[in-house]
Amino acid sequence: MLAQLTSSVTDPSPAYAIEARGLTKAFGPVQAVACIDFEVSEGELFGFLGPNGAGKTTTINMLTGLARPDTGHVSIAGRDCLRDPKAAQGLMGIVPDESNLYPELTGLENLAFCGALYGMPKRAREARAKELVALFGLEEAGHRRFGGYSKGMKRRLTIAAGIVHDPPILFLDEPTTGIDVASARHIRRLIGRLNADGTTIFLTTHYIEEAERLCGRIAFIVKGKIVRTDSVEALLQRADNRHVVVLSVSGDTAAHSKAIGTAFPDLRVGRAREPGAVRIEAGVPVQVGPLIRLLEERGAEVFEARRARPSLEDVFVEITGIEGAALAQDRERPGSMR
Ligand SMILES: Nc1ncnc2c1ncn2[C@@H]1O[C@H](COP(=O)(O)OP(=O)(O)O)[C@@H](O)[C@H]1O
Ligand SMILES: [Mg+2]
Numbered sequence: 001m002l003a004q005l006t007s008s009v010t011d012p013s014p015a016y017a018i019e020a021r022g023l024t025k026a027f028g029p030v031q032a033v034a035c036i037d038f039e040v041s042e043g044e045l046f047g048f049l050g051p052n053g054a055g056k057t058t059t060i061n062m063l064t065g066l067a068r069p070d071t072g073h074v075s076i077a078g079r080d081c082l083r084d085p086k087a088a089q090g091l092m093g094i095v096p097d098e099s100n101l102y103p104e105l106t107g108l109e110n111l112a113f114c115g116a117l118y119g120m121p122k123r124a125r126e127a128r129a130k131e132l133v134a135l136f137g138l139e140e141a142g143h144r145r146f147g148g149y150s151k152g153m154k155r156r157l158t159i160a161a162g163i164v165h166d167p168p169i170l171f172l173d174e175p176t177t178g179i180d181v182a183s184a185r186h187i188r189r190l191i192g193r194l195n196a197d198g199t200t201i202f203l204t205t206h207y208i209e210e211a212e213r214l215c216g217r218i219a220f221i222v223k224g225k226i227v228r229t230d231s232v233e234a235l236l237q238r239a240d241n242r243h244v245v246v247l248s249v250s251g252d253t254a255a256h257s258k259a260i261g262t263a264f265p266d267l268r269v270g271r272a273r274e275p276g277a278v279r280i281e282a283g284v285p286v287q288v289g290p291l292i293r294l295l296e297e298r299g300a301e302v303f304e305a306r307r308a309r310p311s312l313e314d315v316f317v318e319i320t321g322i323e324g325a326a327l328a329q330d331r332e333r334p335g336s337m338r
Helices: 002-010 056-063 085-089 107-117 122-135 151-162 181-196 208-214 232-240 253-263 288-297 312-320
Strands: 018-027 030-040 045-049 071-076 092-095 169-173 200-205 217-222 225-231 243-249 268-271 277-282 302-308
Touching (some): 030 071, 030 217, 030 225, 045 208, 056 071, 056 200, 071 085, 151 181, 181 200, 181 208, 217 232, 217 312, 225 232, 225 312, 232 312, 243 288, 253 268, 253 288, 288 302
Parallel strands (some): 045 200, 169 200
Antiparallel strands (some): 018 030, 217 225, 243 277, 243 302, 268 277
C-alpha cells in the first residue's frame, strides 16, 4: 500500500491530452450539454459524432475556453483550463465551424497574422504561411483576398490558420460540412496525416462514414449526452453479430417496410441506402423466403436479396435509435469519402 502510494507520488501517471469532467451548459431552458465525461490520450484521433443540435459546438467551445461551463471542468495536458487558461490555450489549435479570418487580407497575410497572434517572429511566420498554403493546395490563391475564396478553400485556409503554431492538440468543429467533395477529401487526408505525425485531434462531425474512416475512438452524442464511447474497432465488432439483408423490390418501399415490420416484429426494418430497396436487420440470420412471399403477395417484384456488412451506421442507429439518414441528410454519395 505504502509502496503504491509512494510510486504514485514519484511517478504520476501521464495526464490525458484532453480530460472533460461533468461538463454542463444550458442556454435558458435548453440543456445544450448535460454532464459529459471523457478523456482523450495523447496521439488519439477522437471523434464526437452526433446530429445537428446535439451539443458538439457547445462542447468544443467549453474545451477550448471559448465558453464557460455552468459546471464541470476541463484539463488540457494536465493544465486546468479555468484556472490556467493561457497555459492550456498555448497547447491547442482551434478550427471553428465558421471561418474567423479576415476577408480583406490575402490567404498568406491571414496566416502570417495568426502567427503573429501566437508570438511567432516575422520571418518564421511568413515561412510557415508559405509552407501551409502549399500543404493545403492553396499556393496560387495565397496572394488573393480571402473574401473571394470558395467555401472549400476558405475551410482549408481556416484549418491552416488553426495549425500555424504547430499545436500538439487540435480541435476541429465539423471540418468537412457544407464544402465540395474534393476539398473534403483533401481535408480528411490532411487530418489523417497530422494525426499520424503525432497531433492529438478532437473532431466533431455528423458524418458517420467520416468518423468511421478517420477516428480511432468515437463518442456518440445525442441531446447533450454521451450515449456511448468506444473504439471504432470495438463498435464494429459489436455489429459483427448482426445480420443485415437488403432486398431490391418494386413499388412503395416505405409501405413494404411497414408491412414487413408488422408481420415480423422481431426484425428491424429500415430504409436502404439505395432507392428501391428495403433493409432488414436481426440478431440471427434473416430468413428471406417468408419476406419474399409477403412482398410478392403485396404485388411487388423482388429483384435481388443480398447480405450486407453491418456498418458503424447500424451500430449508431442501434445505440441511439436515430436513423443515420436523419443524422446526415446532406450526406455525400457513397464512395466519395475516399
Ligand atoms: N448561444 C446560444 N444560445 C441559445 N441556444 C444555443 C446557443 N448555442 C447553442 N444553443 C443550443 O444548444 C443546443 C446545442 O447546440 P450546438 O452545440 O451548436 O449543437 P451542434 O454543434 O451539435 O449542432 C442546440 O439546441 C442549440 O440550439
Ligand atoms: Mg455545431
